[in-house]
Amino acid sequence: MASSKQQEIDGLETLLQSNLQNDELRQAWRLLYGSEYPPSQLTIPKSAEELASTSKIQLKTYQFTAAQEQLRPARKVRVGLFQNQLPLATDAPVGEQRTALHKLAEKAIDAAAQCGVNIFCFQETWTMPFAFATRERLPWTECAESAEDGPTTQLLRGLAKRHNMVIINPILERDSGDVLWNTAVVISNSGQIIGKSRKNHIPRVGDFNESTYYMESTLGHPVFETQFGKIGINICYGRHHPLNWAMFGLNGAEIVFNPSATVGALSEPLWSIEARNAAIANHYFACAINRVGTEIFPNEFTSGDGKPAHKDFGHFYGSSYVAGPDGSRSPGLSRVTDGLLVAELDLNLCRQVKDKWGFRMTMRLPMYAEQYTKASKPDYKPQVVSEKERPKED
């Protein structure tokens, strides 16, 4: 069973709330989250709270607002971000693991539907343990499935239609030629598949040796036009590449999901910054979703850093959150438990922020296109100005 270590704290918010009071808490919250305390929540049915509670899923809600416009009605959409631990041990048969995850997902989607969620997204490769550190092929490559006809997409197509909900399904994909990919399938609220996006940047850092398992995307930065808004998917490690985020914005995304699997020792200082910065820089909502728990594997592996072999990556710290184009962010989910974050976004905020700051008028794309083209050539000479090259002034 994936376990959360006892000493893991629940998160920054719990620390703030248990150590600060009244005005200090309000001020700290405003500085850290860019919004008022207490955070503005949604009214949701008691049945959703009960279902989440009996399923041991933390349920948090948040509302982003935009100024009311005269000519455009508000464009409110609810997103559901689901983070989870593995329900079974990593050495359970992979089919049983997938079935257990499917059962958990049905509960989370049901709770999300009761909260009026329009677009739901899972964490990266949610149907399997995050086994890539092991570099063992079997049984993990058996977890790969068809993006179009695999059992997970089939299950979610039914749920998407039943709940009138777009579902983003990040899986390890096996295509018809037996090439593996790290893929997010976008399933429309009609139950049809709109398309898929694949991971552009593959990590080779610490225990994240994923190039052993799947190939780099050749699909670019597709943006999917759904009934609820234009969405893109930047999978996990792609969040360290600002241009990866930028391309989804240039292709018109209003919401970019970042399904992830990352651990505290490696990336926790980056986590609360990267998606938030992407939302600000690209004038869209960014939804960051991380795995939870410590997954212990049967065999030891090393990180190639001279340290002892080990059987786990460390703690996947959850902390999923939504960031708005205005720099504000929602509260985060727990670092240690399964959770569903339901956030209401008014997509009008994207254009309002662009206009307020003049970001689209000042972005200077042709200048960067020219410079990037030059910088991508092997003979590129970096533009460095040195004192040595200046004529002496005296």
Ligand SMILES: NC(=O)NCCC(=O)O
């Ligand atoms: N899953 C994945 O790409 N993890 C890499 C580590 C990180 O990006 O924090």
